[in-house]
Amino acid sequence: MRAQIGALILATSGVQLANGFFGTFISLRVALDFAGMTAALILSGYFAGFTIGALYCTGIIERIGHIRSYAAFAGLAVAATAAMPPPHVERTADILTPQAAIVSQELTDT
Numbered sequence: 802m803r804a805q806i807g808a809l810i811l812a813t814s815g816v817q818l819a820n821g822f823f824g825t826f827i828s829l830r831v832a833l834d835f836a837g838m839t840a841a842l843i844l845s846g847y848f849a850g851f852t853i854g855a856l857y858c859t860g861i862i863e864r865i866g867h868i869r870s871y872a873a874f875a876g877l878a879v880a881a882t883a884a885m886p887p888p889h890v891e892r893t894a895d896i897l898t899p900q901a902a903i904v905s906q907e908l909t910d911t
Contacts, residue, residue: 819878823882824847827847828844831843
């Protein structure tokens with residue numbers, strides 16, 4: 802029983818860590834590709850959808866169970882992340898750190 806709870810806590814911690822990184826990535830990516838109000842609406846929509854999904858998923862969890870729901874939602878999160886186009890490496894590096902921008906510039910010069 803303890804091993805099952807430990808595995809669940811570890812898996813949930815991994816999902817939450819990945820969600821935090823994904824939120825940061827989305828913020829940086831949207832800031833690169835969109836201006837002001839458009840970026841604000843996209844990011845607000847992301848978190849509004851997250852909240853609505855949390856409220857709506859209660860019925861799904863009650864119908865099919867928490868284990869199957871957890872697996873299905875994790876699969877959807879992975880599929881949504883994989884469906885995103887690749888980031889613009891040079892522009893993302895310019896935002897993250899000045900050192901990465903220098904390395905990126907050196908790589909594109911060669």
